[in-house]
């Protein structure tokens with residue numbers, strides 16, 4: 001006979017994060033396309049810090065101008081498609097309503113040389129923010145997320161709940177999260193550079209061009225939502 005009072009503590013309202021490590025073939029295509037752009041940035045010496053940030057902040061491909069998108073400027077079709085595919089998968093797993101479509105709002109490459117880090121920040125009202133680790137030795141600075149429910153740490157009830165979650169960087173892995181989530185990147189204490197691609201995604205309801213694979217994934221979301229009764 002089951003005990004009706006077994007689960008006395010309910011942990012409500014989890015924050016969804018999506019993470020996926022690319023497999024061999026997709027990894028090679030994404031890395032090859034990014035390598036061309038990274039080589040160009042080194043060649044033209046166009047990495048630069050955002051002038052409003054502290055001197056130990058990461059270097060960026062577009063000097064912190066988040067209106068311009070490196071994925072648009074450099075026309076990286078493979079990388080764009082890979083990001084949108086994983087956003088759609090994140091949306092499918094989260095049972096997002098099928099009238100929402102992901103669009104890249106901004107994107108930039110980040111160069112973290114030894115001694116640099118990223119202060120704690122969020123990405124404002126962006127629906128999905130993300131990172132793809134292009135080059136990392138795995139020890140050059142963890143990505144640290146803070147619990148979105150900040151009140152927990154100020155109250156003895158719930159004070160033991162996790163205040164932060166750490167991800168060690170891993171070459172070929174993508175991580176997606178809701179843009180409101182506070183995060184930072186620890187100092188690169190190794191002697192090697194880390195390079196990552198960051199991006200902001202908005203979910204819009206207008207018409208847009210999609211690939212056959214994306215159309216297929218949207219169809220899957222619609223089918224799943226139909227089966228589960230999500231309108």
Ligand SMILES: [Fe+2]
Nearest residue numbers: 121122123183
């Ligand atoms: Fe960020």
